[in-house]
Amino acid sequence: MNKQKVLLPLLGLLMGLASSEMTGSSWRDGMTKGKPALRSAGSIAFGPEGILFIADAKSASIHAISTGDTKASKASPVKLKAINTKIAGMLGTTADEILIRDIAVNPISKHTYLSLSRGRGPSAIPVIVRVEENDKLIVLDFNHVENSTAILPDAPEDKLMGQGRRSSNKRLESITDIAFLDDRVLIAGISNEEFASTLRGIPFPFKSVEKGTSVEIYHGAHGRFETKSPVRTFVPINIGTEPHLLAAYTCTPLVQIPLKSIEPGAQIIGKTIAELGNRNRPLDMIVYNKEGNVFLLMANSSRGIMKINAHSIESFDKIEKRVEGGRSEGLPYETINSWKGVEQLDQLDDQHAILLVRADNGSLDLMSRPLP
Amino acid sequence: MNAKHYKPFVTLLTAFCTHTLSAAEIQWIQPEGASAPTQVIASDVDGLRHPDSTFAKGWRSCLKVYVVTDAFLPNEKPPSVLGSCEQSGEAITFTPRFPFSNRVTYRAEFQLPESDTESDNLYERKIHSTWIPTQEKKAPNTEITQIYPTADYLPENLLKFYLTFSNPMSGGYVYDHIHLYNELDQEVELPFLELEEELWDDAMMRLTLFIDPGRIKRGVKPLEEIGPSLVNGERFRLVIDEDWKDASGIQLKRAMAKSFHVIQPDRKAIDPIRWEIIAPKPDSRDALVIKFGESLDFALAQRLIEIFSSEGDWIHGSKQLEANETEWHFKPDSHWKKGDYTARVQMILEDLAGNNIGKSFEVDVFDDVQRRIHSKSTDRNFRVR
Numbered sequence: 001m002n003k004q005k006v007l008l009p010l011l012g013l014l015m016g017l018a019s020s021e022m023t024g025s026s027w028r029d030g031m032t033k034g035k036p037a038l039r040s041a042g043s044i045a046f047g048p049e050g051i052l053f054i055a056d057a058k059s060a061s062i063h064a065i066s067t068g069d070t071k072a073s074k075a076s077p078v079k080l081k082a083i084n085t086k087i088a089g090m091l092g093t094t095a096d097e098i099l100i101r102d103i104a105v106n107p108i109s110k111h112t113y114l115s116l117s118r119g120r121g122p123s124a125i126p127v128i129v130r131v132e133e134n135d136k137l138i139v140l141d142f143n144h145v146e147n148s149t150a151i152l153p154d155a156p157e158d159k160l161m162g163q164g165r166r167s168s169n170k171r172l173e174s175i176t177d178i179a180f181l182d183d184r185v186l187i188a189g190i191s192n193e194e195f196a197s198t199l200r201g202i203p204f205p206f207k208s209v210e211k212g213t214s215v216e217i218y219h220g221a222h223g224r225f226e227t228k229s230p231v232r233t234f235v236p237i238n239i240g241t242e243p244h245l246l247a248a249y250t251c252t253p254l255v256q257i258p259l260k261s262i263e264p265g266a267q268i269i270g271k272t273i274a275e276l277g278n279r280n281r282p283l284d285m286i287v288y289n290k291e292g293n294v295f296l297l298m299a300n301s302s303r304g305i306m307k308i309n310a311h312s313i314e315s316f317d318k319i320e321k322r323v324e325g326g327r328s329e330g331l332p333y334e335t336i337n338s339w340k341g342v343e344q345l346d347q348l349d350d351q352h353a354i355l356l357v358r359a360d361n362g363s364l365d366l367m368s369r370p371l372p
Numbered sequence: 373m374n375a376k377h378y379k380p381f382v383t384l385l386t387a388f389c390t391h392t393l394s395a396a397e398i399q400w401i402q403p404e405g406a407s408a409p410t411q412v413i414a415s416d417v418d419g420l421r422h423p424d425s426t427f428a429k430g431w432r433s434c435l436k437v438y439v440v441t442d443a444f445l446p447n448e449k450p451p452s453v454l455g456s457c458e459q460s461g462e463a464i465t466f467t468p469r470f471p472f473s474n475r476v477t478y479r480a481e482f483q484l485p486e487s488d489t490e491s492d493n494l495y496e497r498k499i500h501s502t503w504i505p506t507q508e509k510k511a512p513n514t515e516i517t518q519i520y521p522t523a524d525y526l527p528e529n530l531l532k533f534y535l536t537f538s539n540p541m542s543g544g545y546v547y548d549h550i551h552l553y554n555e556l557d558q559e560v561e562l563p564f565l566e567l568e569e570e571l572w573d574d575a576m577m578r579l580t581l582f583i584d585p586g587r588i589k590r591g592v593k594p595l596e597e598i599g600p601s602l603v604n605g606e607r608f609r610l611v612i613d614e615d616w617k618d619a620s621g622i623q624l625k626r627a628m629a630k631s632f633h634v635i636q637p638d639r640k641a642i643d644p645i646r647w648e649i650i651a652p653k654p655d656s657r658d659a660l661v662i663k664f665g666e667s668l669d670f671a672l673a674q675r676l677i678e679i680f681s682s683e684g685d686w687i688h689g690s691k692q693l694e695a696n697e698t699e700w701h702f703k704p705d706s707h708w709k710k711g712d713y714t715a716r717v718q719m720i721l722e723d724l725a726g727n728n729i730g731k732s733f734e735v736d737v738f739d740d741v742q743r744r745i746h747s748k749s750t751d752r753n754f755r756v757r
Contacts, residue, residue, distance in 0.1 A: 085441070085443040089452075089453065090452070091470045093439065099543070120619070121541070121543070174567065194722055195726045283568075
């Protein structure tokens, strides 16, 4: 997910943190050379200077890795049929033992990166693959890379119990999505025990980890506050001049969250701007500019690709009453029927998207397509 | 690496020897007790004796390993397995970057680099060997040990199930193996919150299964389009397929089903003041028993209740949930001493419907903002005498 380009420098000001005019070396402050303690690789996102952020739910960490992939270049077309089989062959296994978790494009080199696991059990190995020119696949070697890690803080109750807590009895959290914005990594998490979701912001370069920001949203389909529903995927977007997150929750309400409010311990009331219907799971989102307009593109499990003009978000009133019939309400959208089976997407360049598509025969294909 | 050192089990070798590679062979090095090879060795490689030959310069790319699969088209060259080659004497050893799997067939190919001489047919300059995993089928050994909540009567607004297994499981596509049927034996469509990041514990022996919050009945009206997953007064069946594989790739010993009746929704907050505490005897290691008066969340009730002495010392011990998770039993590691104790309970403890202490899961818009609870825990005191 390309989530670093959209915001204005204003954001730095709003958050009262360092501006984005950081010099090259300082982005790597606190990094050391060696092998990051990566136990799992889930969502990924690019920061500045080819720095890749990897969500590692197993060790409750975000790893920042300097990929060294910093040569500016133009995007080349990608057409990789059965990419899971090809990657499996390189990793000495079969496609059914490969789980692709996320894709992200390095905005500098325009190379697509895939995060995946080799194996499906507790000893599965996290792997990051880069797609270079002519569809060449490179499995990244993390033995000697500049990296730093932010460990997500213990849940509040773990702190409260202090030293008494046994390590085997700790809260576990999955990370559903991450993004880099200006100077911080945003992380959406869900606990695997209590029904609770968090949105956190961690300043980068990593220094200290903040307490999770809990986000409360009004959930159109239920006519109630849904304080705890997990965020599946999110994307930064400017609404007017204000930086926001657009977050897609379970059962597909689209919620707009002002970014300045994502601060330690804050309680935010997000604004539900679209109710996109039941029987549907949002999978991934991107925001892009085309012909002077800003569009949001959202891949869904059963409603295909939705294209939404961001200008309509500004003018749209929030949904406060119950939406009957599980139907969709809110923002008008267009369905891109020609894109089928999209599981992941990102923006490749100004003109193109990169898609991970599940074909009818079950094969997973990575391909570039002109932005609609 | 010295192959003998590992008492190798050597699989031989289909060697198409040519005039240039008279004695070359390929061996799979499989240490005793290992279920797959760890390395591949091409030995007696003539060309290595002649450091100036084309071959000696290009030996690193001569030995390659491929996964044998029908996933590739016949005319498609599969990618070679990542790894590194080392030369030792007249042998070249390939070590894979990721360990070989005992469930995959591999083919090793040793091929001389392209020659300047056109008459050197590449196929004649190639030898290969295939490693096939042992075919013996292991008997299924992994079982579903429990489905929580264990009660037979569950509220309509039930929030989650936990499945526990006797061995580590394989993740990815877990929802394909889990089904919910109504009393007409019709499968309920998409009843669970299907997250890409599946909610496993670290050992992958426990899976958390949230009911999709969009499918939990709220307020007075049902959800129109597909309706709630669970309906008051009806009987349901949660079924786990046996074809779900454990971490070693073997399916479960047997399928498992949990039948239950759905009763009226629980919208009441948990109230620890109403809990009954049965204090143990001093100088014993008897269990302290807390009776909740309702079933609570299995995982959270184990994690979020702790016992402290009047001096504030944390009491070590083991916890167990009994009687359909309505009772919490705590056995201390040391004998109880006479005195006052505290059971400290985190406010985020949940019952089966996700209601917390002092806070219902389903809270009205403004109530929630006005009546936010600031304290993180609540105490219940008891005396051992």
